[in-house]
Amino acid sequence: MNRTYSLRNQRAPTAAQIQSPPPPSASTKSKFFGKSSIASTFRKSTAGSFGPELSRKLSQMIKMEKGVLKAMELVAYERRAAARQLSVWGYDNDDDVSDVTDKLGVLLFELGELQDQFIDKYDQYRVTLKSIRDIEASVQPSRDRKEKITDQIANLKYRDPQSGKIPVLEQELVRAEAESLVAEAQLSNITREKLKASFNYQFDALRELAEKFALIAGYGKALLELLDDSPVTPGESRPAYDGYEASKQIIMDAETALEAWTLDVAVVKPTLSFYQTADDVYGEIVDDESHEHDIEEEGQEWVSETEEQEVHEDHEEHEEHEVASK
Amino acid sequence: MNRTYSLRNQRAPTAAQIQSPPPPSASTKSKFFGKSSIASTFRKSTAGSFGPELSRKLSQMIKMEKGVLKAMELVAYERRAAARQLSVWGYDNDDDVSDVTDKLGVLLFELGELQDQFIDKYDQYRVTLKSIRDIEASVQPSRDRKEKITDQIANLKYRDPQSGKIPVLEQELVRAEAESLVAEAQLSNITREKLKASFNYQFDALRELAEKFALIAGYGKALLELLDDSPVTPGESRPAYDGYEASKQIIMDAETALEAWTLDVAVVKPTLSFYQTADDVYGEIVDDESHEHDIEEEGQEWVSETEEQEVHEDHEEHEEHEVASK
Numbered sequence: 001m002n003r004t005y006s007l008r009n010q011r012a013p014t015a016a017q018i019q020s021p022p023p024p025s026a027s028t029k030s031k032f033f034g035k036s037s038i039a040s041t042f043r044k045s046t047a048g049s050f051g052p053e054l055s056r057k058l059s060q061m062i063k064m065e066k067g068v069l070k071a072m073e074l075v076a077y078e079r080r081a082a083a084r085q086l087s088v089w090g091y092d093n094d095d096d097v098s099d100v101t102d103k104l105g106v107l108l109f110e111l112g113e114l115q116d117q118f119i120d121k122y123d124q125y126r127v128t129l130k131s132i133r134d135i136e137a138s139v140q141p142s143r144d145r146k147e148k149i150t151d152q153i154a155n156l157k158y159r160d161p162q163s164g165k166i167p168v169l170e171q172e173l174v175r176a177e178a179e180s181l182v183a184e185a186q187l188s189n190i191t192r193e194k195l196k197a198s199f200n201y202q203f204d205a206l207r208e209l210a211e212k213f214a215l216i217a218g219y220g221k222a223l224l225e226l227l228d229d230s231p232v233t234p235g236e237s238r239p240a241y242d243g244y245e246a247s248k249q250i251i252m253d254a255e256t257a258l259e260a261w262t263l264d265v266a267v268v269k270p271t272l273s274f275y276q277t278a279d280d281v282y283g284e285i286v287d288d289e290s291h292e293h294d295i296e297e298e299g300q301e302w303v304s305e306t307e308e309q310e311v312h313e314d315h316e317e318h319e320e321h322e323v324a325s326k
Numbered sequence: 327m328n329r330t331y332s333l334r335n336q337r338a339p340t341a342a343q344i345q346s347p348p349p350p351s352a353s354t355k356s357k358f359f360g361k362s363s364i365a366s367t368f369r370k371s372t373a374g375s376f377g378p379e380l381s382r383k384l385s386q387m388i389k390m391e392k393g394v395l396k397a398m399e400l401v402a403y404e405r406r407a408a409a410r411q412l413s414v415w416g417y418d419n420d421d422d423v424s425d426v427t428d429k430l431g432v433l434l435f436e437l438g439e440l441q442d443q444f445i446d447k448y449d450q451y452r453v454t455l456k457s458i459r460d461i462e463a464s465v466q467p468s469r470d471r472k473e474k475i476t477d478q479i480a481n482l483k484y485r486d487p488q489s490g491k492i493p494v495l496e497q498e499l500v501r502a503e504a505e506s507l508v509a510e511a512q513l514s515n516i517t518r519e520k521l522k523a524s525f526n527y528q529f530d531a532l533r534e535l536a537e538k539f540a541l542i543a544g545y546g547k548a549l550l551e552l553l554d555d556s557p558v559t560p561g562e563s564r565p566a567y568d569g570y571e572a573s574k575q576i577i578m579d580a581e582t583a584l585e586a587w588t589l590d591v592a593v594v595k596p597t598l599s600f601y602q603t604a605d606d607v608y609g610e611i612v613d614d615e616s617h618e619h620d621i622e623e624e625g626q627e628w629v630s631e632t633e634e635q636e637v638h639e640d641h642e643e644h645e646e647h648e649v650a651s652k
Contacts, residue, residue: 218596270544
């Protein structure tokens, strides 16, 4: 396995980090690397100790994903609690602070709600992985049986080469091999089908969550504009707050935008530097006659013809780049 | 406080839910509403029991945000662990599954890393809220002193109206009132300044996290396209996997996109139905002569002139709508 891109020791600062340098490490972080709940540590250490060997690693991963789920539930819960408290705190303040914090609370509460919906979807991803684990577990006996018969034949041939049992066992081996072939094909097919389905589902859910979070952040910033933050001198009173309608409108707009969002209107799209463009990934397939031509022109000889990647005409690819870099 | 938009009992399904109906509730969720760690329950119950009364509610909220932080740290940790395990599981599989799961692991690991960076920023938001709490705590004594002197004067006037102490106390009250005026002005100014700064910071960090998550989801979907999921019959072998370069390229593209991302290139933008457009929120201010005209035309008389909201020309507003609905 090429792990060049999985263990990056020295990372150059990103453009966003240059634009606004990263803050110091959060004071809540423990000094030691990461931290985990006792429950999840226990789950991890016990998962994979039981059951057929073939399915142990995936079993362990499924347990770890349960840990992710549990932790996300906690975030959603704590987020909602903090959102409520923000509104409670703001209530005692001046009108503008009171109204803005209440509406901010609504948006932050919505973050928790959205995360809750994401959790349900993440669980579906996890459940789909379980069907791979199950087929792995069911393939193990047929592998074991084949191996056992092979051993028995070898054993007999050494101890009693004339034994009448050998032909019987050899016939049995042929049957076991046939069964095993079917089982391995099932394993191969189901693993790929479910792996693809589960991660496609997770990534779609993640895109939905992410774009909705980004939307909420935008509306939150709009709400903050309603705060009257021009400094007052001692004794001076602020002009009366008149942003009630505006703040309500922002929340209604946010609600409308969140309700109308679908995967089709997703705006964050990856730019791919080779000619599998984002449209391939999202299903829009354009037949292109100049396939051969493009390959030669772009000099990317490493992408084989057998891959099902469609080529877009140059201008379409540029359009894609423009959208993504907006 | 208008809580019409904070306690929504009956919610209509959103467009995304109609497109793909929500899955059943995650099996990991407890039946009771939410759940919280013992530590955070303890933090919440103790916070706000001590310290000046004025700052108790905000103290409690700051403790709750600590709970959010701790839970997010756990998610980031669990996510990285699951990503590693995905790669470990895939290693024993065929070449295509092995390569794709390893690269998926890299992307999922990156989700954890990004969340870690977000946590540091979220902590800065929390630290900024602390300065509001501190000014609240420091204003309390001056309020108490004013109240105490007022009580003393009233008391003396009742018991001994001719007391020579009364003029002294009245002078002291004038001084205390002056001090209090300054303190209240400081409270008013700092609360607004810090509230705006802290939430702007949080929302910018959230937008960064969200858009980067959406990017990663897109690249993840591109990786899945490399899986050969055409079913094989028993005994049939799959064509040799040749996606190593493509998968590596996807990871490099993802890395490039994540590194190049800044707030300026953010694509998810809110659409606001009144004439404070997204550009106002993001700082781009366009002077517009037809201010009065637009107000009349759109018939939104409720937005006062005193609000610092710039009006965009119609065509610009439409452009904004188009971008956001792409």
